[in-house]
Each structure stands twice: as structure tokens, then as C-alpha cells.
Amino acid sequence: MSGCNKLTESGRRFFLGRGALAVAGAAAASTVPQAPAKATPALARVAYPVSRLGNMRDLKVNEPMDISYPDADSTGVLIKLGTRVEGGVGPDGDVVAFSNLCPHKGYPMFYQADDRTLNCPGHYSRFDCEKGGLQVWGHATQNLAQFRLRVDAGGDIHAEGVDELLYGRHSNVLA
Amino acid sequence: MAYKRNIDRLPIPPRDAKVNNVVCHYCIVGCGYKAYSWPVNRQGGPAPDDNAYGEDMRGQLGADSAAWAAPSMYNVVRHNGQDVHIVIKPDHDCVVNSGLGSIRGARMAEMSYSTVTGTQQARLTDPLVWRYGTMSPASWDDSVALVAEVTRRVIEEQGEDGLLVSAYDHGGAGGGYENTWATGKLYFQSMKVKNIRIHNRPAYNSEVHGSRDMGVGELNNCYEDAELADTLFIAGANSLETQTNYFLNHWVPNLRGSTLDKKQSQLPNEPHAAARIIVVDPRRTVTIAACEAEAGKENVLHLRINSGTDLVLFNALFTEIATKGWADKAFIATSTSNYDAAIGANRTTVEEAARLTGVSAEDIRKAAAWIAEPKQGGARRRTMLAYEKGIIWGNDNYRTNQSLVNIALATGNIGRPGGGCVRLGGHQEGYARPSDAHVGKPAQNVDELLIGGKGGIHHVWGCDHFKTTLNASEFKRAYQRRTNMVKEAMDSVPAGDRAAQVEAIMKAIRAGGLFSVDVDIVPTQIGSCAHVVLPAATSGEMNLTSMNGERRMRLTERYMDPPGNAMPDCLIVARLAQALERSFRTAGNAAVADRFRGYDWKTEEDAFMDGYHQHEKGGEFVTYARLRAMGTNGFQEPAVGLETTGAVAGGTTTGASPGMVVQGPGIEGARGREPVQQAAPGAGATGTPAATTGGSERILGTKRLYADGKFNRPDGKAVFAATPWRGLQAQGKQAEKDSQRFLVNNGRANHVWQSAYLDQHNDFVRDRFPYPYIGMNPDDMGELALKPGDLVEVFNGNGATQAVAWPEGGLGRNQTFMLFGYPTGVQGNVVSKATNELVIPNYKQTWANIRKLSDAPEAVRHLSWKTQEYRAQT
Numbered sequence A: 001m002s003g004c005n006k007l008t009e010s011g012r013r014f015f016l017g018r019g020a021l022a023v024a025g026a027a028a029a030s031t032v033p034q035a036p037a038k039a040t041p042a043l044a045r046v047a048y049p050v051s052r053l054g055n056m057r058d059l060k061v062n063e064p065m066d067i068s069y070p071d072a073d074s075t076g077v078l079i080k081l082g083t084r085v086e087g088g089v090g091p092d093g094d095v096v097a098f099s100n101l102c103p104h105k106g107y108p109m110f111y112q113a114d115d116r117t118l119n120c121p122g123h124y125s126r127f128d129c130e131k132g133g134l135q136v137w138g139h140a141t142q143n144l145a146q147f148r149l150r151v152d153a154g155g156d157i158h159a160e161g162v163d164e165l166l167y168g169r170h171s172n173v174l175a
Numbered sequence B: 001m002a003y004k005r006n007i008d009r010l011p012i013p014p015r016d017a018k019v020n021n022v023v024c025h026y027c028i029v030g031c032g033y034k035a036y037s038w039p040v041n042r043q044g045g046p047a048p049d050d051n052a053y054g055e056d057m058r059g060q061l062g063a064d065s066a067a068w069a070a071p072s073m074y075n076v077v078r079h080n081g082q083d084v085h086i087v088i089k090p091d092h093d094c095v096v097n098s099g100l101g102s103i104r105g106a107r108m109a110e111m112s113y114s115t116v117t118g119t120q121q122a123r124l125t126d127p128l129v130w131r132y133g134t135m136s137p138a139s140w141d142d143s144v145a146l147v148a149e150v151t152r153r154v155i156e157e158q159g160e161d162g163l164l165v166s167a168y169d170h171g172g173a174g175g176g177y178e179n180t181w182a183t184g185k186l187y188f189q190s191m192k193v194k195n196i197r198i199h200n201r202p203a204y205n206s207e208v209h210g211s212r213d214m215g216v217g218e219l220n221n222c223y224e225d226a227e228l229a230d231t232l233f234i235a236g237a238n239s240l241e242t243q244t245n246y247f248l249n250h251w252v253p254n255l256r257g258s259t260l261d262k263k264q265s266q267l268p269n270e271p272h273a274a275a276r277i278i279v280v281d282p283r284r285t286v287t288i289a290a291c292e293a294e295a296g297k298e299n300v301l302h303l304r305i306n307s308g309t310d311l312v313l314f315n316a317l318f319t320e321i322a323t324k325g326w327a328d329k330a331f332i333a334t335s336t337s338n339y340d341a342a343i344g345a346n347r348t349t350v351e352e353a354a355r356l357t358g359v360s361a362e363d364i365r366k367a368a369a370w371i372a373e374p375k376q377g378g379a380r381r382r383t384m385l386a387y388e389k390g391i392i393w394g395n396d397n398y399r400t401n402q403s404l405v406n407i408a409l410a411t412g413n414i415g416r417p418g419g420g421c422v423r424l425g426g427h428q429e430g431y432a433r434p435s436d437a438h439v440g441k442p443a444q445n446v447d448e449l450l451i452g453g454k455g456g457i458h459h460v461w462g463c464d465h466f467k468t469t470l471n472a473s474e475f476k477r478a479y480q481r482r483t484n485m486v487k488e489a490m491d492s493v494p495a496g497d498r499a500a501q502v503e504a505i506m507k508a509i510r511a512g513g514l515f516s517v518d519v520d521i522v523p524t525q526i527g528s529c530a531h532v533v534l535p536a537a538t539s540g541e542m543n544l545t546s547m548n549g550e551r552r553m554r555l556t557e558r559y560m561d562p563p564g565n566a567m568p569d570c571l572i573v574a575r576l577a578q579a580l581e582r583s584f585r586t587a588g589n590a591a592v593a594d595r596f597r598g599y600d601w602k603t604e605e606d607a608f609m610d611g612y613h614q615h616e617k618g619g620e621f622v623t624y625a626r627l628r629a630m631g632t633n634g635f636q637e638p639a640v641g642l643e644t645t646g647a648v649a650g651g652t653t654t655g656a657s658p659g660m661v662v663q664g665p666g667i668e669g670a671r672g673r674e675p676v677q678q679a680a681p682g683a684g685a686t687g688t689p690a691a692t693t694g695g696s697e698r699i700l701g702t703k704r705l706y707a708d709g710k711f712n713r714p715d716g717k718a719v720f721a722a723t724p725w726r727g728l729q730a731q732g733k734q735a736e737k738d739s740q741r742f743l744v745n746n747g748r749a750n751h752v753w754q755s756a757y758l759d760q761h762n763d764f765v766r767d768r769f770p771y772p773y774i775g776m777n778p779d780d781m782g783e784l785a786l787k788p789g790d791l792v793e794v795f796n797g798n799g800a801t802q803a804v805a806w807p808e809g810g811l812g813r814n815q816t817f818m819l820f821g822y823p824t825g826v827q828g829n830v831v832s833k834a835t836n837e838l839v840i841p842n843y844k845q846t847w848a849n850i851r852k853l854s855d856a857p858e859a860v861r862h863l864s865w866k867t868q869e870y871r872a873q874t
């Protein structure tokens, strides 16, 4: 049984390295999640915070911005794709945000700008940012978690929900 | 939009959740999982003391966490009559997968039957009988009695040849030692049925006769060998998608160089480096892309052969290795025979091979060197040679298989660390049956008999030929016509008048009709023609044993109830056998009736003890209690003893003649076990008896076969084979190639298990693949004015089918790749009926034309058609 853990080992190292970077980036974007709403009795769904991720003018076409949602430990990317997509927000309907933790085993993914996909160095899964995070190919048993967005009159982009369970959590909003 | 579950939290298993051993019931790899179940009104908590994993789940978990469960790993199922929560999660302590789950196996929980969450509601819950023009529920006694009655009548009129059987022979779901033993005992011991076929091919034969006839069983190494090899040589396999976690957990580490420590410590007296890999495949696959990302392009050699020319390439490599003086002369002398004759018969120059295969002479020479050129200091290079359906279902199966084994033998790569010459496998294995010698070789082509109006009754066990056979168009037409005749006859008399029903059925059969009995877990396409459908249980709804691609045997424990009145196949067999006994006895034929005795099994464990334990080599050491104690790691077959006794028999015994019982920690063909069992009923193992029940001692197994250099032949020597090239061997294939534009290569997709029998009822998969896809070169699509996602017809003289077009630059011009066995577009429709001389189908060499049917259907408009291929970050 020894010797079967190489992927596991390297993955852990990889995660720590890249994860730390992503969190730093998120901090730089100064996204401070609000405390989750408390409700009794418990709601059937978790109550999501509303977080400001950035402003429309911060975004450059096809250059992902590091973000986090619903809290600093759940990293993701905010992207202005340049073409209108289903589920996109903003004046051009082309702004989307996704978790960047691979829903297979949680490795942080990188953005391949030439085909607008998130790709996982862990075991090669690929998710299409223009198709709601559809898994083009891969090992995850779900498509990629997308953050629900709203753009206000001032161009601020707010995240206010998630459509799949995030990797590494039994609850998208942790107590 | 992409399908999303909108699940944002899941319950946590409490500390005292019940934990069961589970082996993934889908592919050959047999990854270890654990099932956690607990009462529906309770839950655990995220603090380490409050959950069954003992992990702190209060914050974000890191990559590879042992505590995360995806929504697909969760469900609410029934166990012992109570609703329970269940989580089925990869086992981090299993040596096979080390906690990895795949897109198929990690959905096991979601693919379970649940009346609470509504998953897999298509599962069969009751026996069904054709009544009043529809399939209607019936009792077990009544439905099985009808089957027995018609079976007896057909046998009385036509002999046992009138009974045609299709039966799976594998492990995992819809298989396992318990169930193959049961069907084997019924058809090969109580009867001597010879018109029988297997789930994916039209006859009862081995896919690897070639290797076995040389004395080399096809599962002869262990997964660790992929970590120890200097070179991996892979032919006709796309392992990232078809043996996923074997590739990820055992090949990739070697390609990355992270097994160097292990190589150094196990094999200290030779130089070591990260592995290089050679892949023989007419198309560029995601496997090749992943190998390049891990090992660097310079360590990956893709031999992109013209489809069907593998044999020429192998003969040239065999010749080149001999010419260069790289053959393992000592091994050849002591462990093999017929080397010189084979070298003479197979001589093929590199240039000749380059011309026929389309691979450059330089690359062929490079491949020979990567396989066999001695390492620095003269140490023998360790090469693992592996193959799967590209060879098995490819041109000239028997010879091509042998020509590859020739290379492995010539280089001394069988039975040694870092070696092996193995099939990679599809399902897990789980074959334990009495001798099939009476079937003969070549075996009957059962599809042809069915098409040709032969036989009167067809028993179908977990097979769906409508999706997974060749010449499927014609097969379906004939099958529907013949079974409809019986349906009309049944409709003509009241259902409650059993005697009149049977008379009407027999009259229709005499006129060319066919009575069809389908045993399965879900409604199937062939089952839509059946007159009786019997609902079966699957893995986890029963205790079930199987072995994986390195002969690792485990027990999946029953963690939930079967749906409704469904039951394990082995117990269905028992009912059927008892009903046949009654039927023959009532008819006054006591002699025949007596042959159906010996099925008084109450549980699947009874069938296991009657079958595997009593009849399989090393089976005397294997019990449920011991397997349970050995968890998801189990042991590697054959068993040779217990930790308390040590290996019981020493040395090696080879199977001197077909049908003899072989004992000892030696050697055998792993799946078919053809040479190693007596034909006479009740001829059990004769090894030292071990305590049969109760004890939970560890079982000692066999890491590699042939480690002593003795092979499964009367003289203990593997025999080299003469394998001269004879072009596209199956009749009509060359003409098909000449007359049709596109190669319709075919196989699996990562998302989908087998024929999608469960996946077709899973929202996640059905959303991704409402239709099968056909990958096409983008320029070919341009010429045919096809846009991504357009629905096309694939057609030739054999039939026609449909698929949606997916542009894939990794496919050459005029080459396509179509998803095999899919319900909404059956690739087998365009596969000709031609087989090799042993009735092995040739699915891979299919040529057809393509035309547009329609623009992309609504169901695929939200999908992505970007390349499947991963590229490392630049």
C-alpha cells in the first residue's frame, strides 16, 4: 500500500502553494464577506451572504480576477468573457464567477485564456466558463460551482449564492 | 445551462454510523470505497469527535481530503426495511485507489435506488409477465413457473439446443462469483447448454484465447508493476478513461518519477529513471495528452498506426528486438518453446511495417529500443505490456494478441517485477463455473441462431444485445419479429388460463416465434421484447465478490435492500432450477428432474460456498468472514493459504489437460479458468482443508503469476506463436474500408459506465450526453457543413445510427470516434456481422459514411464542444 500516495502527496503540496496565492489575491481585491444571516428555525437552504467582489471597471476582457466567496477560504475567479453567455451579468451579459477549487479532489485550477476554460492540474479535468461551468471532460461528479452575481447601478459586482456544493465543505456557508 | 444540483449542504455521518466495505462495481480497477449509513432522523457534526471520519470539518478542507463527500456520494436508501442516510466515499486506505474516486464510481450512492430522493426509479421491482398487451406485475412463483414450463416444453421438443442463453460472465455489478456460479451450475451442470453467449459478444468464448493458448493467463501482473516498469507499452487502450484510477494512482507516479525510491529499494542493483510510455492507437487520446503533461513529450511515443495493423507493428518489434540481440536468451531457453520457429514465421522488417502501419521506421526502432535495449550496465529493461479492446475487438484478434505476447516473452517480461503482459480489462472479473468444454471451439454464434429462426426460448441474464452487439440492426429486426409472434399468441388466450397460454406459446414457437426471458436490474431495450422480466439485485444490495485487474478479490458487503421484490441472480437461478425440477417431475420425467437438485441456497453466501469456495483454485481458503476482515484490500488470487498456516502447497502445478484440477500456488489463466477444473459435477478442490467458517484469518494470495518461470502448458513452457499478417482478416472488412469514407472507431467516454444502463437514468450524465457523440476532425466537419452538436447519421451497408458531432483536432482526417453501446444511438448498428475464426467480433474496424440529420437538438445546445484534451499551464 505504500507507494500509492504520490499523487496525494504532491497534490497537498500543490494545494498549499497555490491556495495561499489565491487567498492573497482575494484579500487584495478587498472582498469582505458579510456574516451569514441567522435564522431560526433553520432554513431549508443555507443563507448566503452578499459579498462585493469588485467593480465592472476593474475587469479586463478574458483576464480572470481572483476572488473568494462566500468566505475567504473558498477561492474563485471573476471573469468578463467578452461574449454574452447564459447566466452572465453586467451590461454585456458576459460577467461570470466560479469556484476555482476542482470539485474532484479540490486542487486549485488555472484559467486557459485561449479557450476560456478552467483546468485542473490534479487529474486534468476541464470546465467551460462559457457554459455555466460544464465539465468538458473530467473526474468530478458535478459541474463547476458558479457564484450567482448581481451588478448594481454603480457597477459593483455582488455575489449572492452558489449553485453546487463547494469542494471541501459539508455546507457552502460554514458556521 | 449546465446541470446543477443546487445542493448546498449535506448531512454528516455520526460517529456510530455503520461502515461497510464496498468495491466500485463499475470498471475493472475495483476501487475501494466505504459505505457509511445511519438512521434517517440523526446526523453527526463537523467536530472530529462528532463524525464517522474522525476529521475536523469545521473549516475549508484541503485537497485530497478524506472527509469530503460530493452530493453524488450521498443518498437516502432503505436498509433492513428502514430509511437510512448513506454516504459512499472512496477509501483512502485502499491500495488500489488511495482515496481517488472517478466520475463513474463516485456516483455509486446517487446511482442507488431511492424512493425518498427519487434516484434510479426505473429499477425493476417486480417480476413482470406479458398480459393484456403489456408487461404486468406477477408473483415470483407464477412468473418463474411460466418460464420453467416453457423451458421444459422447448427442451422436450427441440432438445437443450432449443434453449438459447445470453449471460454475463464478469464481476462487479450484474456479476460476481456468486451469480456466475449459479448460472454456470444451471446451464453447464444441470444442463449442457451449448447455445450460450456472453454479454458483449455473440458466442461463449474467451477474448484472449490467443494469450491463453500460449500458456499465459491474461491477468498476470500486479498494479505495482506499473510503478516499477522502465517502459509502459500500451496498445489499443485509453486508460485514463477506461481504467481511470489505475492510470492515475499507479502509472502517473511512475511517469512523474515519484516511484524512484520504491524502484531503488525493491530493485537495487540496476539504474532507474522515470518511466517512458509508448501508446499504440490510431487516434490521439486524453490518455496521451495526460502522459505528455506528466512525463514530457520526449518520454511519450505515440505510434499512430493505421487502424487494424497492430499485428504488423508487433511482428516488426519482435523481429527488431531479436536482430539487435536484445532478447532474453536465458528466459527463452528455460521457460519457453518454439522461439526459432516464431522468429522465422513472423519476420517483418521495420521498413515493411512502416509502409503498412503508417508509423515511421524511426519511431518503430525507437519503440524497440524503449522496450528492450538493455539499461546502463547491461541490466534488462523492465517493460509492462498492456492491451485492451483496441486489440481484443480489433482486426485478427487471436493472432494480434499472440504477436504481442511474443514480445513480452522474448524480453522476459512476464512474472517479473515491472513487467507483465496483461489485458487492462473492462468489468471486474468474477467467473466461477463448471467446465464449459461441451460448448466447443469455435463456439456457436448465438446471434446468428437467433436471427436464423433457431431455438424456441431465450434466457437473458444482464445483457442488452440491442445496444452491445454487432450487426445490431438486423439482430433487432429479427428479434422483434420472433418475439412479437409469441406476444400475439399470448394475447389470443386469457392470461389466467395457464395451460392455454403455454399451448399458444408453443404453437407460436413452432411457427418460428421466440419466448424471451429477461433477468436484469433495469428495463433494457432487448427486455422490451421479453415475455417475462425478472428483477435482480445489484452489488451492495447483496453481498458480492469479484476480482480486479490484478486478481484482487474483495467482498462488497450488502449495505442496502434491493428494490421491491428484486433478489440476487443466484437466488433467482435457485428458484428457476427448483421450478424446472418440479416441472419435469410433474411431467413424469424424474431422471431429468433430479438434475436440478442442489440449489437449496438461502443466501448468496450459500451460492458462494457451493461455488467458489468448493470449486475454485484456492477457494478452500476463502470465506466471507475472512474477506470481510480483509476490507477493501482483500488478497490477490489465487489464494495459497492462511496467515496461520502459511502457503499450503509448494511449487507449481500446471494444467496438463483441459478439465483437470490444478492445485498449489501456481499458475492459471485468470478469467476463464478453462484448463483448471474438472468437468464432472461435484469434483471439488482437493487441497488441504482449511476451517471453512467463522475464522477471520488473513488469506495469503499471489502477487504475480508465473513468478517461478513456469507457464500454463503441459510442459510448463510458454509457447511462442507464429502470427503472420493476413490483412483485414474478417470477411468483407477490406471492401467496407474501400467503399466508405470514415473510419468509425469506437469505445467509451469517461462520464459513462458501460452501456449507460444506470447512467441513462442519472441527471448529471443524461444532461451531458443526451445522444452519443461522434468525434470528428474539424476539417471533415467543415466539408460536410456540420456545426458542433449537429445530429448526424452514420450509415453503411450494415445499418445506420445517430450521434452528435464533436470536433476533435486529435482525430485524423476521415477518422471518427463514436461512443459505444449508447441507448440513443447504437454504434453496433453499423458493425458488420463478420467475426474472426473463434467468433470474436471486430467492432473497431468499421467504416461508414456520415450525413447531417438536423441542426443541434435543443437538448445539446447548452453543451460544450471544446476539446477534451488537457494542456499543462504554460
Ligand code: SF4
Binding pocket: B024, B025, B026, B027, B028, B029, B030, B031, B097, B100, B101, B102, B103, B104, B105, B106, B243, B244, B245, B246
Ligand atoms: S476507476 Fe473504475 S473502479 Fe475506480 S471508481 Fe472509477 S469506475 Fe470505479
Ligand code: FES
Binding pocket: A102, A103, A104, A105, A106, A107, A120, A121, A122, A123, A124, A125, A138, A139, A140
Ligand atoms: S482534483 Fe482531480 S481533476 Fe481536479
